[in-house]
Amino acid sequence: MTVTLFIPCFMDALFPRAGISMVEILERLGHKVVCPNEIACCGQPPFNSGYWDEARTIAAPVLEKLKSAEAVVIGSGSCGAMIKKFYPELFKNTPQAELAKQVAARTWEFSDFLVSKLGVTDLGAKFAHKVTFHDGCHGLRELGIKTAPRALLSKVVGLDFVELKEESCCGFGGTFSAKFPMISTAMGEVKCAAATETGADFIVSNDSSCLMHIQGLLSRQGSKLKTIHLAEVLNQQ
Amino acid sequence: MSFVSEFKTRASEKSRDLRHRSVIRTALRSYEVVRDKRKAAFQSWESARQAAAETKWEAINHLDEHLVALTSKLEARGTKVHWASNGVQAREIISQILRDKKARTIIKSKAMTSEEIHLNHALEKEGFTVVESDLGEFIVQLRHEPPYHIVFPSMHLTRGEIKDLFQKELGDAPSDSPEELTMVARRVMRQKYITADVGFTGGNFAIAETGMISITENEGNARLTAALPKTMITLMGIEKVLPRFSDLALFLPMLATAGAGQPMTCYNTMYSGPRQPGECDGPEEWHVILLDNRRTELLADAEQRDSLHCIRCGACLNVCPIFRNVGGHTYGTTYSGPVGAVITPHLRGLQDWKHLSNASSLCGACTEACPVKIDLHHHLLQNRRNASASEPAFFERLAYKIFAFVASRPVLWSFAKKFGRLTQPLQRLVTGGVIDPARQWTKTRDLPPIAPESFKEWWAKRKESQAE
Amino acid sequence: MKNVETILSEREKILGRIREALKVSAPPPGSHDETSAHSTTESPASHAREWLPSVGESSAEQFALFTKNAADLKADFQLLASRAELPAALKKIANDEKWSRFASHGGELSNFASASLGLPVLETDKGYDVQEMEKCDAGITECDALIAQTGGVVVTTRSAGGRALSVLPPHHIVIARREQLVADLPAAFALLQQKYAANYPSMISFITGPSRTGDIERILVLGAHGPKKLTIFCF
Known part of the structure; x- marks a missing residue:
């Protein structure tokens, strides 16, 4: 199958390793990967801030680029939710309404794609560390992804998995983290404390944006706990 | 002081107050245990x-x-x-x-x-x-x-x-x-x-x-x-x-x-x-x-009419990470938490109370908890949209217009990345300070470095080498 | 007269605003949730029995469930072999708690209970002095139903001697017959409808355990304002 990879803007600039891992994993599984250079961003920042016209300015060419894709795969629950759930809402009553629905139906978050679409859980990965998993809220609640990442991690050789005691938002929330930094930070501190309590070496997530927030706090706190994208773990051979 | 600055002041105090955080967590932890047990029944x-x-x-x-x-x-x-x-x-x-x-x-x-x-x-x-x-x-x-x-x-x-x-x-x-x-x-x-x-x-x-x-x-x-x-x-x-x-x-x-x-x-x-x-x-x-x-005004908004389904159980407050960190009094409203953030702009004016809809990471825990399935966190998004449409904030809109212009043009986008990579070391010098453009983030959090080679750059190089 | 006019017009104004608002239809309930079934039937809650906590089939199972639920609520449920056991059981409580007087109401079961105690009794049926009731050590009432699903009882102004008797004295004693046990909440509502639809008592109360509060650090305390104890005798 030809997989069109959607690389979110922050992953492109800040966390290229996650994207590269996705490419390598998909190619090892025998799929052709394409990645349209023209796509920069899904339009979520203006959308979440209420500037839907500006969001459409960004999203409309994205839809055009993805029009004929067989499957669109995104390494972020948040951007995935933007396309799968919010594009149909954003383009409601516009000429692109139908296209938005079609693209949404062919779009997958990375872990969900591997498990639900390709039926793969064992990628032959080895990662001898104790890890815990952070469910990004968009992936968890907008897309309902909970079991796929765990199924994938359960097959990683040497990996010791421990669940967080409480499920909560990391406090990132896009522009929220800059508009209300004090609340965002408090939420992140709660998350970091819960992760530290597990005794894990790594917090794994299928969303780099959450990890950016969590890592930002951990680094500032001088914590030894590290964050890593799920794709990078799965790509450790 | 405006409602928004009062909110921000109180939110800053409370979200740093570790004693408050622990009192609320303890109280809600006992609630969560019994709630889950009753739901399972x-x-x-x-x-x-x-x-x-x-x-x-x-x-x-x-x-x-x-x-x-x-x-x-x-x-x-x-x-x-x-x-x-x-x-x-x-x-x-x-x-x-x-x-x-x-x-x-x-x-x-x-x-x-x-x-x-x-x-x-x-x-x-x-x-x-x-x-x-x-x-x-x-x-x-x-x-x-x-x-x-x-x-x-x-x-x-x-x-x-x-x-x-x-x-x-x-x-x-x-x-x-x-x-x-x-x-x-x-x-x-x-x-x-x-x-x-x-x-x-x-x-x-x-x-x-x-x-x-x-x-x-x-x-x-x-x-x-x-x-x-x-x-x-x-x-x-x-x-x-x-x-x-x-x-x-x-x-x-x-x-x-x-x-x-x-x-x-x-x-x-x-x-x-x-x-x-x-x-x-x-x-x-x-x-x-x-x-x-003004419930009839809420009723007239068909998109958010379901917020009148609310039975005031408080479940959305209990699971809300914002509520848990800023506390009930910070809102300055009769109805606090997610449902308060949704309905207060309708009951008391959108422009005065839109900040409550902005003060959310849109995590959706509220919607999941609501026993009558009010689409709470999406209503927060709609409030943001309505507020921006009726009275856009000048600089914010300008910023998004520029962002949209750049993000929809690959050449500009790639230039912006390079510019960021070049200037990031300068930002490091002032991190968290008043002239740090990213200070809202960097006061409490480190910024990740912009990668020496972006994904797109790696991808382009790889394609070239494969072509050879 | 001016007042009446304002009231009428306010009613019409509000109803007018509602009708205006409802001209635009709302998205179907729960439509944001893709997992939901969209089946708006005549009465969506009519299948409540299938979703509420299960209650078992037989009467024995339901009595067992009521016993367990009542215990969880910290109510005292005493299933007696026969009515003849009631006087001794009641007297034991009266002695243990050193009752000097109690309140009750007219009714076959409550009269029998009252007569067995041999203590001064305040009867509420024809009116009573509230201060006198406040001094009573217990209130003895009948009820309309026991609900296996919740471990609670249903009382009304008619079945339980008015509004205050079941809530003002510090110990509420309920006397019930075995056949008054219903399986679940839908059955309790059906029973009330069948029994009273022509003329409802002005108060119907579902009492589920003794009065309680968790307002101080979410720690359970019994007897916030209503009875600290609830005893249910059934035979």
């Missing part, structure tokens, strides 16, 4: 939620018919029904009843609608004595503050603080044991039920089919308030209707489960009139006041 909590959503949908989308049926049934049994478009009218109706009855003391059971119209303050100004009988409400009344939470009014206080409060205000606090403190309140309140001239209550559900108002409580204070004084007044929002009596078989256990993790609250009581012929007690007069107070 349902054969299908999800089907129950869907049925509850459909029932409230039916109620709200035929609100006029249900209200007409409700009032005619109530009036047929001697209840006086009043209609109030706003808080001023509601307060005037209540004052008039109190003056007619030559009342002096009013005993109240918990009613968020009375908070909404600032009733206590208005009545006290007129010289009436108002006594809150619900323990949590009594405690916050003694502290001269509004309830912290719509279901747990005093959850922000420790037993030690309550002991000190009782000692100071009542001169009676044998110890800081919750049991003994509760008994102090019980003693204080007992004679007040008997001597009060008027009993005042809210209402949780109004049954159109039978003309009843159902009140949910645990303490028995509402039962006593509705039993002993000669006059009873009930103030209730117009959205509280349920079509059928039997709908309560679903809603009472759901409210208890979502709100407090109980199978049923202790007392769920349906009132269909004042004392009837042949009955030995109960009020001689019952006044029911149906309050609009």
Whole structure:
């Protein structure tokens, strides 16, 4: 199958390793990967801030680029939710309404794609560390992804998995983290404390944006706990 | 100060207050355990939620018919029904009843609608004595503050603080044991039920089919308030209707489960009139006041109409990471938490209260918790959209226009990345300081470095080498 | 007269605003949730029985469930072999708690209970002095139903001697017959509808355990304002 990879803007600039891992994993599984250079961003920042016209300015060419894709795969629950759930809402009553629905139906978050679409859980990965998993809220609640990442991690050789005691938002929330930094930070501190309590070496997530927030706090706190994208773990051979 | 800067100031203080964080976490942890247990006892909590959503949908989308049926049934049994478009009218109706009855003391059971119209303050100004009988409400009344939470009014206080409060205000606090403190309140309140001239209550559900108002409580204070004084007044929002009596078989256990993790609250009581012929007690007069107070404006917004389905269980507050960190008082509204952030802009003005919709990571825990499936976190997005459309913030819109311009042009985007990579070392020099352009982030968090080679650059190089 | 006019017009104004608002229809309930079934039937709650906590089939199972639920609620449930056991059981409580007087109402079961105690009794039926009731050590009432699903009882002004008797005295004693046990909440509502639809008592109360509060640090305390104890005798 030809997989069109959607690389979110922050992953492109800040966390290229996650994207590269996705490419390598998909190619090892025998799929052709394409990645349209023209796509920069899904339009979520203006959308979440209420500037839907500006969001459409960004999203409309994205839809055009993805029009004929067989499957669109995104390494972020948040951007995935933007396309799968919010594009149909954003383009409601516009000429692109139908296209938005079609693209949404062919779009997958990375872990969900591997498990639900390709039926793969064992990628032959080895990662001898104790890890815990952070469910990004968009992936968890907008897309309902909970079991796929765990199924994938359960097959990683040497990996010791421990669940967080409480499920909560990391406090990132896009522009929220800059508009209300004090609340965002408090939420992140709660998350970091819960992760530290597990005794894990790594917090794994299928969303780099959450990890950016969590890592930002951990680094500032001088914590030894590290964050890593799920794709990078799965790509450790 | 504007509402938004007051909110930000209070939010900054509270979210840093580790003691507050721990008190709220402890209180909610015990709630979570029992809630999960009670939810699991349902054969299908999800089907129950869907049925509850459909029932409230039916109620709200035929609100006029249900209200007409409700009032005619109530009036047929001697209840006086009043209609109030706003808080001023509601307060005037209540004052008039109190003056007619030559009342002096009013005993109240918990009613968020009375908070909404600032009733206590208005009545006290007129010289009436108002006594809150619900323990949590009594405690916050003694502290001269509004309830912290719509279901747990005093959850922000420790037993030690309550002991000190009782000692100071009542001169009676044998110890800081919750049991003994509760008994102090019980003693204080007992004679007040008997001597009060008027009993005042809210209402949780109004049954159109039978003309009843159902009140949910645990303490028995509402039962006593509705039993002993000669006059009873009930103030209730117009959205509280349920079509059928039997709908309560679903809603009472759901409210208890979502709100407090109980199978049923202790007392769920349906009132269909004042004392009837042949009955030995109960009020001689019952006044029911149906309050609009801009609920009809919310009703007119079809997209967010389902927020009138709210049964005020507080479940969305309990799971909300914003509420848990900033606390109930920070909102400065009668209804706090996610549902408050959704409805307050409708009830009190979008531009003044849109910041509550912005102060959310849109995590969606609220929507997941809501027993009547209100699409809470998406309504926050819609409020943001509506606020930006009706009164865009100049610089914010400009920023997004530029962002959209750049993000939809690959050449510019790639240039922006390179520019960022070059300038990031400069930003490091001023990190967290006042001239740091990223200071809202960097005050508390490190920024990740822009990668020496972006994904797109790697991809382009790889394609080139593959082509060779 | 002016007052009446304002009231009428406010009613019409509010109803007018509602009708205007409802001209635009709202999205179907729960439509944001893709997992939901969209089946708006005549009465969406009519299948509540299938979703509420299960109650078992037989009467024995339901009595067992009621016993367990009542215990969880910290109510005292005493299932007696026969009515003849009631006087001794009641007297034991009266002695243990040193009752000097109690309140009750007229009724076959409550009269029998009252007569067995030999203590001064305040009867509520024809009116009573509230201060006198406040001094009573217990209130003895009948009820309309026991609900296996919740471990609670249903009382009304008619079945339980008015509004205050079941909530003002510190110990509420309920006397019930075995056949008054219903399986679940839908059954309880159906029973009330069948029994009273023509003329409802002005108060119907579902009592689920003794009065309680958690307002201080979410720690359970019994007897906030209503009875600290609830005893249910059934035979």
